[in-house]
Amino acid sequence: MTTFATHLECARCAMFYELDTIQQTCARDGGPLLVRYDLRRVHDALAPEALRARAPSLWRYRELLPVGRDEHVVSLGESMTPLLAAARLGRALAMPRLQVKDEGLLPTATFKARGAAVGVSRAKELGVTTLALPTAGNAGAAWAAYGARAGIRVVVVMPETTPQVIQRETAAYGADVWLVPGSIADAGAVVRKACAEHGWYDASTLKEPYRVEGKKTMGFEVAEQLGWTLPDVIVYPTGGGVGLIGMWKAFAELREVGWLAAGATTRFVAAQAAGCAPIVRAFEEGADESVPWPDPVTFAAGIRVPKALGDFLVLRALRESGGAAVAVSDDDIAAHMRLAGEREGMLVCPEGAAALAAAARLRREGWIRDGERVVVFNTGSGLKYAESLQGGAPRPLAPGSLPS
Ligand SMILES: *Cc1c(COP(=O)(O)O)cnc(C)c1O
Ligand SMILES: [Zn+2]
Secondary structure, eight states, rough: OOOEEEEETTTTOEEOOSSSOOOOBTTOOBBBBBEEEEEEHHHHHHOOOOOOOOOOBBBGGGGSSSSOOOOOOSOOBBBBOOOOEEEHHHHHOTTTTTEEEGGGGSSSGBBHHHHHHHEEEEEEEHOOOOEEEOOOSSSHHHHHHHHHTTEEOOOEETTTOOOOOHHHHHHHHHHHEEESSHHHHHHHHHHHHHHHHHHOOOOSSSSSSSSHHHHHHHOOOOOHHTEEEEEEEEEESSOOOOOHHHHHHHHHHHHHHOOOHOOOEEEHHHEEEETOOOHHHHHHHTOOOOOOOHHHHHHHOOOOOOOTTHHHHHHHHHHHTTTTEEEEEEEHHHHHHHHHHHHHHHOHHHHHHHHHHHHHHHHHTTTSSSTTOEEHHHHGHHHHGGOOOSOOOOOOTTTTTOOO
C-alpha cells in the first residue's frame, strides 16, 4: 500500500513545496502548507468497497494519507471511533437524529491522537530527532506518546493552568514539559524561539503540514460510517480549528475522488467558549481573519486558543458550507457535560460538551431544523478533566444503614 500524495501547497498563495524534505510554513507568506494528492489516480486505483476488507483504523485511508512507507507508520492502535446514536440525549435537546462521534476511545483519550499518529510518522520518515510544540494540553500528551513510540525527543510547552491530569500524562510519556503563564499563544512564542535557537522541528498547529492530515480522517470516518453520505450539520469544538479544516479538506477530497453520494453536503458549526471566541466574533463581523482574544478564560482547555494560524481556513469552511459559529458559557458547558453523562452514559470532555451546548442552542433558535441529521464531536474523554466532572456528590453511608 502506498500514498498518492504528490506535493505540498501553501493555503495562502498556492506555492509548491516538495514532500521529501522537512517543510514548516510557506517561505513567502508564512501560510500553512497543505498536502495535495493525485485524486484522479485514487479514483482509478481504489473503490470505496475495497476499504471494507481493511482493518478498522485510520490507516485504512492510506492512499489519502502522506506517509510513504509502511515501516514509518507509528501506531498505538488508532481504531475507528463509534458514531453513536444518542436518542435519549437527542430527545432532551429536540434533535431525535442526534449522533455523537466519540473520540474519547483513541490512544491518549482524545482525537489529538489522529494528528499525532500521522504527524509523528511523517516526522520519523523525514529523520526528525527532536520536536517541540506548544499545547493547550491534549496535543502535547498525544505527541509525547507517539514521540516515545517513535524514539523522537518531544519538548512540550503548556499553560500552567492546563488540567493536572494532562500535565502529568504528558510527563509520563517521557516528554520534557515546561509550564508558562498565559495561554497557548504564550507557549507558542517560546516554542518558536526555541526551535529557531536549537534547530528543532516545530510541530505547532499548522506549522507542519501533517497533523491536519491525521485529523481529516474524522471526516473520512463520518462519511464512511454514514454510507458515503454526510450529516446535515457537523458541530465541532473549535480551538486551532485543525479538525474542522481537516474534515472540510476530507470532504473536498472525497467529492473529487467520487466516493461521496451526489449532492452530499454538510453545514459546519464551530463551537467556542464565550470566554475565548475569536472565530465566533470574526464570523459575526464578516471578517476573513480573527483578532487575538485578549484574555482567554474557559475550563474547556482544548478550545482556549486566542488566535488560530488557520482561522482564515476555518472561516472559509464555515461560510462556504453555509455554517455557523456559536459561543457558549462555561455554565452551559458544565450543564451539557452532566446531561451527556446522565442521559447517555457518555463522559464527554468540556470541549465536546461545548459542541453539544452549541447544537442545543442552534436547535432552540431554529437554525437546526426539525429532523435534521446532526453529528456532534466529543473530542475526548471526560476522564482527562477529572477536576471538572459533574454529578451528585457521593455520600458517606453510616455503618448499619442502607442506601435509600
Ligand atoms: C485540541 C482540542 C480541541 C480543538 O481542536 P482543534 O481541531 O485544534 O480546533 C477540541 N477538543 C479537545 C478535547 C482538544 O484537545
Ligand atoms: Zn504562501
